[in-house]
Amino acid sequence: xxxxxxxxxxxxxxxxxxxxxxxxxxxxxxxxxxxxxxxxxxxxxxxxxxxxxxxxxxxxxxxxxxxxxxxxxxxxxxxxxxxxxxxxxxxxxxxxxxxxxxxxxxxxxxxxxxxxxxxxxxxxxxxxxxxxxxxxxxxxxxxxxxxxxxxxxxxxxxxxxxxxxxxxxxxxxxxxxxxxxxxxxxxxxxxxxxxxxxxxxxxxxxxxxxxxxxxxxxxxxxxxxxxxxxxxxxxxxxxxxxxxxxxxxxxxxxxxxxxxxxxxxxxxxxxxxxxxxxxxxxxxxxxxxxxxxxxxxxxxxxxxxxxxxxxxxxxxxxxxxxxxxxxxxxxxxxxxxxxxxxxxxxxxxxxxxxxxxxxxxxxx
Amino acid sequence: xxxxxxxxxxxxxxxxxxxxxxxxxxxxxxxxxxxxxxxxxxxxxxxxxxxxxxxxxxxxxxxxxxxxxxxxxxxxxxxxxxxxxxxxxxxxxxxxxxxxxxxxxxxxxxxxxxxxxxxxxxxxxxxxxxxxxxxxxxxxxxxxxxxxxxxxxxxxxxxxxxxxxxxxxxxxxxxxxxxxxxxxxxxxxxxxxxxxxxxxxxxxxxxxxxxxxxxxxxxxxxxxxxxxxxxxxxxxxxxxxxxxxxxxxxxxxxxxxxxxxxxxxxxxxxxxxxxxxxxxxxxxxxxxxxxxxxxxxxxxxxxxxxxxxxxxxxxxxxxxxxxxxxxxxxxxxxxxxxxxxxxxxxxxxxxxxxxxxxxxxxxxxxxxxxxxxxxxxxxxxxxxxxxxxxxxxxxxxxxxxxxxxxxxxxxxxxxxxxxxxxxxxxxxxxxxxxxxxxxxxxxxxxxxxxxxxxxxxxxxxxxxxxxxxxxxxxxxxxxxxxxxxxxxxxxxxxxxxxxxxxxxxxxxxxxxxxxxxxxxxxxxxxxxxxxxxxxxxxxxxxxxxxxxxxxxxxxxxxxxxxxxx
Numbered sequence: 033x034x035x036x037x038x039x040x041x042x043x044x045x046x047x048x049x050x051x052x053x054x055x056x057x058x059x060x061x062x063x064x065x066x067x068x069x070x071x072x073x074x075x076x077x078x079x080x081x082x083x084x085x086x087x088x089x090x091x092x093x094x095x096x097x098x099x100x101x102x103x104x105x106x107x108x109x110x111x112x113x114x115x116x117x118x119x120x121x122x123x124x125x126x127x128x129x130x131x132x133x134x135x136x137x138x139x140x141x142x143x144x145x146x147x148x149x150x151x152x153x154x155x156x157x158x159x160x161x162x163x164x165x166x167x168x169x170x171x172x173x174x175x176x177x178x179x180x181x182x183x184x185x186x187x188x189x190x191x192x193x194x195x196x197x198x199x200x201x202x203x204x205x206x207x208x209x210x211x212x213x214x215x216x217x218x219x220x221x222x223x224x225x226x227x228x229x230x231x232x233x234x235x236x237x238x239x240x241x242x243x244x245x246x247x248x249x250x251x252x253x254x255x256x257x258x259x260x261x262x263x264x265x266x267x268x269x270x271x272x273x274x275x276x277x278x279x280x281x282x283x284x285x286x287x288x289x290x291x292x293x294x295x296x297x298x299x300x301x302x303x304x305x306x307x308x309x310x311x312x313x314x315x316x317x318x319x320x321x322x323x324x325x326x327x328x329x330x331x332x333x334x335x336x337x338x339x340x341x342x343x344x345x346x347x348x349x350x351x352x353x354x355x356x357x358x359x360x361x362x363x364x365x366x367x368x369x370x371x372x373x374x375x376x377x378x379x380x381x382x383x384x385x386x387x388x389x390x391x392x393x394x395x396x
Numbered sequence: 397x398x399x400x401x402x403x404x405x406x407x408x409x410x411x412x413x414x415x416x417x418x419x420x421x422x423x424x425x426x427x428x429x430x431x432x433x434x435x436x437x438x439x440x441x442x443x444x445x446x447x448x449x450x451x452x453x454x455x456x457x458x459x460x461x462x463x464x465x466x467x468x469x470x471x472x473x474x475x476x477x478x479x480x481x482x483x484x485x486x487x488x489x490x491x492x493x494x495x496x497x498x499x500x501x502x503x504x505x506x507x508x509x510x511x512x513x514x515x516x517x518x519x520x521x522x523x524x525x526x527x528x529x530x531x532x533x534x535x536x537x538x539x540x541x542x543x544x545x546x547x548x549x550x551x552x553x554x555x556x557x558x559x560x561x562x563x564x565x566x567x568x569x570x571x572x573x574x575x576x577x578x579x580x581x582x583x584x585x586x587x588x589x590x591x592x593x594x595x596x597x598x599x600x601x602x603x604x605x606x607x608x609x610x611x612x613x614x615x616x617x618x619x620x621x622x623x624x625x626x627x628x629x630x631x632x633x634x635x636x637x638x639x640x641x642x643x644x645x646x647x648x649x650x651x652x653x654x655x656x657x658x659x660x661x662x663x664x665x666x667x668x669x670x671x672x673x674x675x676x677x678x679x680x681x682x683x684x685x686x687x688x689x690x691x692x693x694x695x696x697x698x699x700x701x702x703x704x705x706x707x708x709x710x711x712x713x714x715x716x717x718x719x720x721x722x723x724x725x726x727x728x729x730x731x732x733x734x735x736x737x738x739x740x741x742x743x744x745x746x747x748x749x750x751x752x753x754x755x756x757x758x759x760x761x762x763x764x765x766x767x768x769x770x771x772x773x774x775x776x777x778x779x780x781x782x783x784x785x786x787x788x789x790x791x792x793x794x795x796x797x798x799x800x801x802x803x804x805x806x807x808x809x810x811x812x813x814x815x816x817x818x819x820x821x822x823x824x825x826x827x828x829x830x831x832x833x834x835x836x837x838x839x840x841x842x843x844x845x846x847x848x849x850x851x852x853x854x855x856x857x858x859x860x861x862x863x864x865x866x867x868x869x870x871x872x873x874x875x876x877x878x879x880x881x882x883x884x885x886x887x888x889x890x891x892x893x894x895x896x897x898x899x900x901x902x903x904x905x906x907x908x909x910x911x912x913x914x915x916x917x918x919x920x921x922x923x924x925x926x927x928x929x930x931x932x933x934x935x936x937x938x939x940x941x942x943x944x945x946x947x948x949x950x951x952x953x954x955x956x957x958x959x960x961x
Contacts, residue, residue, distance in 0.1 A: 047404050091856050096404035110412025111859035118860045124853035128875045138861030189861060 040103065042067035042225045043088070043193065048097030050083055057083045058094065059249045068223045070216065072236035075246035076272065081229045082197060084246070088227065089195055090114050102192055117186030121198040123178050125170040125185075131157070132166035135184045142189075156184040159218065176207040183215070187222070194219070196228040200235060212239055233273045237261065245269050267393050270314045277320075277362050279313040280395060289313055289392060293355035296331050297387040310395040317348065319389040320363035322373060322381060331385040335361065337377055347375065351383065409779070414855075414865040418777040422787055425770050429790040431817065432833045436805035437797070443808045444651035457652045467636060467649075471656065474632040477548060478617040478660075481555040485612050486605070488556070489563035492705055495698035497571040498597075500690040502699065508568075510706040512561045513713060516937035518894040518911045521930035522557040523625030524923060525715040526550050533726050535715075546628030554622035557712055559615045563608045570604020571597075574686035603671045610668035614661050618798030620897045625918055633657045634897070637800050641901065647808070654801040665796035713934065720928035735928040743916040743925075744908030749932055752910035755827050756892035760885040763832040763839065768881055771843035772869060776855055795837035799897030806830055807901050822904025834898045835891045839884045846880030847873070878951065886944045893937050 041064035050058040073081035087094040090111040160180035253265035264270035281291040335351040350360040530545035620634040641650040739745035858868040917926040
């Protein structure tokens with residue numbers, strides 16, 4: 033984490049809260065972003081991620097708390113006195129100006145010599161791969177191209193901080209996947225500290241150095257995509273990122289949980305929970321083991337495929353597990369495994385819930 | 397509002413130069429509003445509690461008003477006229493709008509154009525036409541039988557003619573907001589045509605209907621031109637104000653009648669705002685516009701109806717045009733331009749006409765700038781909620797104030813001996829100010845609507861690029877909203893040409909106006925020259941309108957290249 037490595041973070045947010053009347057949109061947010069880092073704010077709509085981004089930009093200042101950017105307290109400054117470039121979901125390109133004029137918009141205002149402006153605009157357009165499109169108007173470009181123009185415009189003044197507010201969500205799925213990669217590449221090349229707001233977990237997982245998962249105005253977890261996915265900090269994060277099985281159980285002893293009539297070994301079983309505590313056991317569908325499982329495998333259980341959906345590279349099976357009556361266990365089996373083991377509807381299987389993959393949270 | 401409890405000190409955002417500029421602009425606008433509407437209305441209110449010498453007399457004026465049957469009968473007359481005229485106008489305009497939007501009859505564009513023609517004329521003109529048609533020496537006087545055109549019948553006919561386009565504009569807009577999917581659903585479910593009409597068509601445009609009803613009601617109850625010309629001995633509130641002030645110089649009683657006239661207008665205004673707010677939420681972005689399909693009988697019937705209405709509109713205007721060219725009605729029917737030699741009559745002569753052109757031009761230019769900048773300030777200022785709310789309220793206020801009442805309020809305020817702004821009285825400047833204020837609300841709403849359609853993040857982006865907000869306003873906001881800006885200037889020009897009510901109290905010997913000249917010549921019995929001057933207004937408005945259309949198209953083609961894909 034940022035505080036630990038001793039270097040001064042580029043952006044420090046301390047105790048930031050925002051309220052609209054009696055509604056609290058952000059509650060006591062603290063966060064540090066390193067120079068050159070790509071951070072994603074991830075969360076469902078209304079979680080406060082855009083509110084936090086707009087507070088960082090100064091567009092809708094926080095009610096209380098401090099924001100320090102590059103050693104300077106910007107908490108109370110108007111947006112024009114801060115140092116950032118921004119791209120909105122709508123791109124907000126000026127429709128009556130050409131692509132080149134859009135990119136030059138901030139440069140011209142600084143009394144930069146005309147030739148210098150032209151050179152910089154060309155450079156920026158080349159950077160986003162639109163070198164030959166400068167004379168067109170935004171409406172003549174595709175959505176993906178417009179998005180790149182907005183990016184070039186935001187980078188024109190070489191800001192220290194790049195803010196992206198759901199920049200890809202207005203695009204087609206295919207273009208979106210392509211642009212994810214491009215934006216990330218560009219950010220790496222320029223080394224500009226970047227914060228992106230998104231509600232798309234896949235986008236956050238593929239693009240971010242670190243993800244900030246937000247829910248109901250608070251930060252639930254900060255971590256690398258791997259940490260967020262493999263070790264969700266709580267039930268909300270586990271549920272929001274990826275697909276997850278939730279099994280209700282009771283802690284019988286340290287490291288062991290009873291689910292239905294099964295008794296599972298859970299070495300991770302949360303500390304601080306007493307015997308008999310109600311817990312939720314979480315397991316990703318792809319972590320359900322089916323190859324090389326025998327009765328001696330830890331946490332093995334008999335199961336029957338109740339129904340299954342073919343999803344291309346894998347089969348999503350809903351398993352009725354012997355001893356667990358309330359819920360079906362969702363399991364993703366690779367097409368290979370399906371072929372080899374002849375898995376289909378009503379197949380009887382022996383599966384295992386690998387102990388090191390189980391996450392346990394207090395129920396509630 | 398309850399404040400949530402948060403720890404830490406509250407952040408007080410520092411104002412940037414954009415914030416300061418926008419807030420300063422709002423303050424200036426507030427000051428203008430104070431002088432141009434708040435203080436005058438206050439002067440009117442206080443005048444109603446004073447006697448002729450300015451001493452406070454409490455409610456004595458109101459007591460005298462209600463003790464004088466000749467005066468308070470006008471309330472009933474006004475309401476009756478307004479209700480009847482509204483009912484007829486709405487019925488005609490609805491069928492006409494339905495024909496334009498929902499039938500496949502031929503010449504729909506032409507019919508739409510014809511229906512809007514009355515907007516080009518002052519409300520005095522249809523009155524004059526009806527006098528020529530049905531008056532004592534009327535062309536087809538026999539149609540009236542024993543009845544007289546001078547009175548309620550004439551007033552209602554004139555009001556229907558004059559308010560028809562206003563109702564039509566609202567109703568065509570409401571009917572255009574249709575969702576074909578609802579019709580398909582209704583047909584699939586086996587509903588009859590009548591049931592579909594009631595449950596889908598009528599309920600879909602019900603707020604438009606309500607809005608049209610109140611707009612027409614307000615126009616009629618506050619109109620002064622038609623009853624002045626053709627009302628005869630039939631008194632209504634609007635003519636009472638005029639008579640009290642101009643005829644009897646009884647300003648206090650004029651103020652009382654003005655306040656009474658303010659009530660129905662203000663009520664209708666609030667009801668209309670309520671209806672319009674509901675209408676907006678009606679149509680979802682996914683709606684599929686309804687496309688009418690040819691149906692022979694229906695299309696023919698609709699064509700017949702529109703042809704009759706259209707012929708009546710053109711006919712009524714044509715009568716005035718014809719009458720203005722006749723040498724001496726009804727004795728010498730040879731044609732001449734004698735009636736256009738205005739310099740030989742009372743009313744200010746051709747100077748009035750040129751004054752009107754000058755006044756309308758200034759109103760269009762200054763009004764468009766003030767209104768558009770004002771709407772921008774209200775929409776784009778960050779924070780400062782109190783200031784924005786006050787300005788927004790003040791911008792809506794003129795709609796509820798009838799022109800006559802506004803003009804009267806201006807007399808009290810600007811003609812007050814202690815007012816340092818008194819030098820404005822009877823100048824071109826006060827006519828321009830008053831006219832801008834009179835029509836402020838409608839154009840303000842047009843500007844706000846146009847601004848709301850622009851991406852709200854333009855200002856955020858330009859702030860992040862350190863570009864001052866006024867630069868973005870000039871380089872992006874204005875060019876992008878150019879069509880709306882041109883519409884606003886057009887609307888202001890046309891209304892400045894045709895308005896009588898507010899300015900009738902404010903003109904001076906050197907600032908007579910064409911529309912007022914129509915009134916005064918008609919008053920003096922020079923009815924043919926009055927018709928001629930009225931027609932000059934119509935010709936001018938029509939010419940300006942055509943020029944505006946050509947100009948708009950040219951400007952759009954040159955500057956709005958970016959709109960094309």
